[in-house]
Amino acid sequence: MAISRVPFFALVLVLAVISMSNAFSEENPTSRRLLVLVDDLAIRSSHSIYFRSLESRGYNLQFQLADDPKLALKRYGQYLYDGLVLFSPSAKKFGGTVDLAAVLDFVDSGHDLILAADSSASDLIREIATECGVDFDEDPASMVVDHVGYAVSQTDLDHTLVASDDFIQSEAILGSEKIKAPVLFRGIAHSVNPTNSMVVKILAASPCVYSGNPRTKLTKAPSLTGSTISLVSVVQARNNARVLISGSLDLFSDRLFKHGVVKSANSIHEKSGNEQFAVQISKWVFHERGHLKAVNVRHHKIGEIVEPAMYRIKDDLEYLVEISEWSGERWEPYVADDVQVQFYMMSPYVLKTLTANEKGLYSAAFKVPDVYGVFQFKLEYKRLGYTTLSLSKQIPVRPFRHNEYERFIPAAYPYYSASFSAMAGFLIFSFVYLYNK
Template sequence: MAKLLLYLTLATSLIPLFSVAFSPENPTDRRVLVLVDDFAIKSSHSLYFGSLTSRGFQLEFKLADDPNIGLQRYGQYLYDALVLFCPSVERFGGSIDVASIVDFVDSGHDLIVAADSNASDLIREVATECGVDFDEDPAAMVIDHINYAVSNFDGDHTLIASDDFIKADVILGSKKIEAPVLFQGIGHSLNPANSLVLKVLSASSSAYSANPKSKLSNPPSLTGSAISLVSVVQARNNARILITGSLSMFSNRSGVQKAGSSIKHEKSGNEQFLTEISKWVFHERGHLKAVNVRHHKVGESDEPAIYRINDDLEYSVEIYEWSGTSWEPYVSDDVQVQFYMMSPYVLKTLSTDQKGHYSAEFKVPDVYGVFQFKVEYQRLGYTSLSLSKQIPVRPYRHNEYERFLPAAYPYYGSAFSMMAGFFIFTIVHLYSK
């Protein structure tokens, strides 16, 4: 009995530790499944994997055709993110297929897909589901005869030195990437019907997609800056996806010199670029949360169950951004609140105290019904915020109106003058001969 009490005491003492480790307050993905074609990639891409491990990620490597792999067990997902470094896989092992990967993302989890020149139809289908289309020619690669990287194998100019980055600090960080990024692989285009896909690294205007081992008989289907080298997707449920046509760009290759430039960089921009973009993909940056959503009458602190027309009210919310280790105040001047019924009756920009607290005061419109406080905040690179609170608005009660309205004085005067005239007319009529 004493031993049983001791075990119960130890188990109870460990509960807070587990609740901290798996706290939903930490949005960063920690359990990552990496599917590879060959375990040799662990050493050839060790710098990238080491960057993730140093930031606290738990990487689990498995062969893509392993018959025992699965993303969930007993209805619960085993991983927070999935990395597909298996461009040549024809069929996933275990219970993983394209539909399960799509469900994984639809459940709010993150995904990285890296292809190359021998990308299988399976990997292409996964990319298509995410809103990008790789070049249909299976032998095509991105070629650039102007912006290529100087190397010992310059013949086909498929090793590109690209520096056409998206201008968004929230995705790539505030520190400028000085060296070009080495890219060798296949290009892709964005599905024009999908507004959620963004080009993070684009090809130059002199690039095109074609088979480097054969002569061009027809104009290439993908040319210039329409070719995306690296793209990202932020789904409506805030799941994030990274898609690239080059697995080698994650490798430990270093040193780059762009053609026509005398500057030779001892280190390419790949490591910095991929580290910064992985912080975004895994929600270490650009992840927002809203707390303490409140509203009340001006001068009061309690939240009422109903408002009256023309009441003065105050709406407030606190917004924080995850920095990778803690929640920091989010500061912006473009957060707006709507007082909404079928359409916005009030649209007000929230003022901030630079500490994450946003508030605004306004008057309830002279219309009664069921309204909503709505905040729909969507900005490039940030998780979207969708807040709503429903509140009814009533008209004045019969005893809340002013007894005499100044605007009605002429009508009051006409009524009393008519009564006085009728009284005088009656007296004159009755007592006159």
């Protein structure tokens, strides 16, 4: 038996190494191992186009029922997946060791999450969304209804099939190619806290939309209306983990991918923009776009290349850093004109905009202020759709030594002349007083 176990453990070790080589890392930030939790495995067929688009880009998808008793996100302290896709809106409880706390810890550890809900959303799904900064409509029977901007369809008499083209204007999130057709949405509404800058609406509703029960007449004002409603939102946490929250699971379905859109007489499309929208936003969620990396952070005196242990006041120095963006396959230079560095001690004494070349090398030269103490080079770069860069490097600044001051300070020439003129006057007065009768 001992002889037969050796090859087995060797095989397990090889498989583990291969699995870890495809995992999320600083050099390969794209999430590759995805766990897809579903209420029914039939979703693999009804949403096959979306799943195939992920697999064609190199993702390894593992499908499991949300209540599978063997379900686990980590084993022996290591996470088994880089991303989690929750296409199980009606799941009241996850199986195995997965629960609300496990999902939140998964995101807090820097991993990515896609959550899609619908009118059957359970309390568990709503709690996960709430912890991510999104609040679904509390009425379980409510849906998004639009009697003006709905998608014309013979089977949709309650106007719950909404066509929206109010996309966020961000190439980092939705890509440079414009989404050609409106996105079809059938599901529930949610709201975001406007003071929370980490939560962003990427597909908003028209001003005519409201959230209510389409099967009953309105007897009171709906809780969510117009611009307060978000159809699809994204979250980028402080640890750069990314979360996508959609109130519609149908948005990712093959049926709506192929569905035509007739929003008005001037807006007729043979195919909706759902597929393009879903693919582009998944690229952002799984770090194929908008992921930045800063390397080779350095500084030195002008004319030198060695980084000193400290600077002297009024030294001329240069700060350099290289910034790259992950394209999904390789690191490419990131070029922008709004990257700034601070020379900071309690407050910024110097704020300088870095200039970049085509290779993504940023640099700035400035003079050390006439204040000594412990300073920091601080670079904080926060832009919509991009991962946050937060760099700091500490450096002390000393005053002049006694032998480094100028022998004669030009600004003190008036005082020098005043001193010598006083001495000359004293000598003349003494001579006159002593020798004049």
